[in-house]
Amino acid sequence: MTVLLAQTRVIAFGAHPDDCDIRAAGTAALFKAVGAAVKFVSVTNGDAGHQTMKGPALAARRLAEAKESARRLGIEYEVLDNHDGELLPTLEVRRQIIREIRQWNADIVLAPRPNDYHPDHRYTGVLVQDAAYMVVVPNLIPEVPALRKNPVFLYYEDNFQRPNPFRPDVAVDLDAVIDKKVDALDSHVSQFYEWLPWVDGKLADVPAGAAERKAWLKKARTRPINPQVRASLIKWYGPQKGNEAQYYEAFEICEYGVQPDEARIRQLFPMLR
Numbered sequence: 001m002t003v004l005l006a007q008t009r010v011i012a013f014g015a016h017p018d019d020c021d022i023r024a025a026g027t028a029a030l031f032k033a034v035g036a037a038v039k040f041v042s043v044t045n046g047d048a049g050h051q052t053m054k055g056p057a058l059a060a061r062r063l064a065e066a067k068e069s070a071r072r073l074g075i076e077y078e079v080l081d082n083h084d085g086e087l088l089p090t091l092e093v094r095r096q097i098i099r100e101i102r103q104w105n106a107d108i109v110l111a112p113r114p115n116d117y118h119p120d121h122r123y124t125g126v127l128v129q130d131a132a133y134m135v136v137v138p139n140l141i142p143e144v145p146a147l148r149k150n151p152v153f154l155y156y157e158d159n160f161q162r163p164n165p166f167r168p169d170v171a172v173d174l175d176a177v178i179d180k181k182v183d184a185l186d187s188h189v190s191q192f193y194e195w196l197p198w199v200d201g202k203l204a205d206v207p208a209g210a211a212e213r214k215a216w217l218k219k220a221r222t223r224p225i226n227p228q229v230r231a232s233l234i235k236w237y238g239p240q241k242g243n244e245a246q247y248y249e250a251f252e253i254c255e256y257g258v259q260p261d262e263a264r265i266r267q268l269f270p271m272l273r
């Protein structure tokens with residue numbers, strides 16, 4: 001008898017229309033390859049992130065870039081119309097997040113940790129945590145049916161050490177999809193080739209040619225594997241594949257939401273099976 005496993009439904013939140021891509025585009029590509037449903041949501045419209053553009057014109061450009069990234073990954077991408085650089089953990093935005101998670105009928109919710117240099121990232125983490133129980137409470141936002149099961153909430157990797165360093169509970173081997181991830185990042189021209197290098201005073205380093213700048217982006221956006229991540233890769237893939245992996249994304253299980261055991265993680269992340 002063939003047992004058909006239910007399709008995993010994944011929703012990822014980022015503060016800006018490129019954040020989900022940075023932390024999870026490779027995992028999204030692998031999920032798509034096994035038939036999962038994946039949606040990225042940017043909680044702000046990105047209308048402050050540029051050195052020469054701003055306001056509605058910038059928001060429109062960034063929406064188009066997000067849609068192009070979604071097209072390249074084969075996923076859905078929604079950009080909420082909240083101002084960039086001014087996000088606060090209000091009830092109004094919490095309701096937007098609860099609606100998104102419920103409407104997607106999510107099994108997995110990805111979000112930043114709530115400690116970060118950027119207030120929009122920080123509050124996106126807080127907002128998703130604040131939604132982590134409320135998605136199952138029917139009396140809140142009754143017009144969108146509450147979930148009957150709480151999803152698994154996971155955090156993206158970051159380098160912040162306080163109050164506690166990131167713990168790579170799940171590490172996903174990206175070797176098969178790293179170029180697809182870079183291809184998704186490459187959609188965000190206003191960010192990776194204009195704004196972020198400008199902020200860092202490195203605009204002159206960006207190569208002119210399309211292929212050259214993509215290769216430059218790949219180098220800039222991949223990092224060596226630390227011992228904790230390596231141990232996690234070995235745990236999930238075994239010693240051979242776990243030691244060979246060169247590219248990865250990692251996630252930490254949030255204490256809120258349902259707490260999955262190892263078997264449940266393998267069920268939800270079919271690429272680990």
Ligand SMILES: [Zn+2]
Pocket residue numbers: 015016019118121
């Ligand atoms: Zn951001």
